[in-house]
Amino acid sequence: MQIRVGIVGGTGYTGVELLRLLARHPGARVTAITSRAEAGMRVDALFPNLRGHCELSFSEPDPAALAATCDVVFFATPHGVAMDLAPQLLAAGVKVIDLGADFRLRDPATFARWYGMEHRALDWLEKAVYGLPETRRAAIREAQLIANPGCYPTATQLGFLPLLEAGLLDPHSLIADTKSGASGAGRAAKLPNLLCEAGDSFSAYAVSGHRHQPEIEQELSCWAGGEVRVTFVPHLTPMIRGIHATLYGRLTRDIDAADLQVLYEARYREEPFVDVLPPGSHPATRSVRGANVCRIAVHQPRPGQVVVLSVIDNLVKGASGQAVQNMNLLFGLPEAMGLEDVALMP
Ligand SMILES: NC(=O)C1=CN([C@@H]2O[C@H](COP(=O)(O)OP(=O)(O)OC[C@H]3O[C@@H](n4cnc5c(N)ncnc54)[C@H](OP(=O)(O)O)[C@@H]3O)[C@@H](O)[C@H]2O)C=CC1
Numbered sequence: 001m002q003i004r005v006g007i008v009g010g011t012g013y014t015g016v017e018l019l020r021l022l023a024r025h026p027g028a029r030v031t032a033i034t035s036r037a038e039a040g041m042r043v044d045a046l047f048p049n050l051r052g053h054c055e056l057s058f059s060e061p062d063p064a065a066l067a068a069t070c071d072v073v074f075f076a077t078p079h080g081v082a083m084d085l086a087p088q089l090l091a092a093g094v095k096v097i098d099l100g101a102d103f104r105l106r107d108p109a110t111f112a113r114w115y116g117m118e119h120r121a122l123d124w125l126e127k128a129v130y131g132l133p134e135t136r137r138a139a140i141r142e143a144q145l146i147a148n149p150g151c152y153p154t155a156t157q158l159g160f161l162p163l164l165e166a167g168l169l170d171p172h173s174l175i176a177d178t179k180s181g182a183s184g185a186g187r188a189a190k191l192p193n194l195l196c197e198a199g200d201s202f203s204a205y206a207v208s209g210h211r212h213q214p215e216i217e218q219e220l221s222c223w224a225g226g227e228v229r230v231t232f233v234p235h236l237t238p239m240i241r242g243i244h245a246t247l248y249g250r251l252t253r254d255i256d257a258a259d260l261q262v263l264y265e266a267r268y269r270e271e272p273f274v275d276v277l278p279p280g281s282h283p284a285t286r287s288v289r290g291a292n293v294c295r296i297a298v299h300q301p302r303p304g305q306v307v308v309l310s311v312i313d314n315l316v317k318g319a320s321g322q323a324v325q326n327m328n329l330l331f332g333l334p335e336a337m338g339l340e341d342v343a344l345m346p
Pocket residue numbers: 008009010011012013014015034035036037038061075076077078079081099100101149150151183184185186187188314315318319
């Protein structure tokens with residue numbers, strides 16, 4: 001029996017990436033995909049890469065209709081949509097995976113401050129599980145509602161995690177210097193993402209505060225055993241897919257590069273989607289394009305300092321691939337099912 005999947009927000013980049021991944025997933029089939037703007041249009045007319053793989057047309061986002069035809073619904077929508085539409089699905093017993101941020105921040109006041117809106121589904125916020133399998137696999141298996149992590153938070157957390165869990169980092173001086181491709185900003189037309197604006201150029205943005213900072217701090221604080229503070233600086237790069245996080249930390253104990261390498265290899269040995277590279281490596285975003293993998297290298301430029309390089313495809317391990325990984329866990333399927341494609345090269 002195949003899992004029946006619905007996608008709310010099927011015309012965005014994470015929506016079409018879900019369709020690409022699920023087209024080859026042996027345990028799931030998409031039964032409904034919504035768009036208000038394109039309702040009635042065939043999906044493969046908008047996304048020709050799906051010709052021969054998707055016979056559906058976009059429909060209006062109607063929770064009652066989705067509840068009748070789906071076992072799980074992905075929300076690939078902007079913030080504020082899932083908290084209004086998901087409760088009806090959840091009440092009907094449907095599982096929900098929100099790729100947006102509605103259920104990521106535990107504290108409603110923090111959510112309101114960073115997202116500029118009050119939370120409108122507080123009972124479900126309490127029940128949601130933050131869907132980073134590398135930290136919360138057991139809870140994800142038992143959940144009904146998953147808050148799929150943000151793209152920058154995925155790369156940043158996986159990079160810092162082994163050191164913080166081991167109590168080896170000063171938790172107040174973390175720096176995450178991160179770069180994203182333009183697909184991270186979504187498919188809606190925005191001036192800074194035009195080719196003539198973003199191409200052949202490079203700049204930081206949201207330096208005085210980005211909404212991923214509280215998400216990163218919330219999650220890392222759980223595993224560090226105390227408050228973590230991170231200086232988080234995102235940049236827009238003229239590429240389509242990819243996130244590169246350069247992560248800096250101060251070590252609290254005398255530990256050399258060889259031991260750091262052992263620590264990372266041991267932490268991620270059993271993880272199917274985290275690849276710790278050999279000493280001295282410099283992972284490139286190109287090495288993860290289209291693949292649900294985070295590649296990590298750990299360096300020690302001088303005693304007392306550590307630099308971790310962490311790369312993901314923002315649309316795969318940073319969004320839709322991780323969401324499918326969570327779906328596999330929710331339904332007791334092999335975690336890697338449908339996610340074993342090799343990255344594109346070149
Ligand atoms: N792009 C990325 O790399 C990542 C994105 N995310 C998050 O995933 C979510 C989706 O991102 P992305 O695919 O880039 O977004 P897009 O802007 O590309 O797409 C948004 C989709 O949501 C639909 N939508 C918008 N408003 C509503 C509404 N009120 N009700 C129902 N559907 C609506 C749109 O269709 P229509 O308006 O026609 O209904 C569209 O299909 C966002 O929350 C984003 O922050 C998370 C990690 C990475």
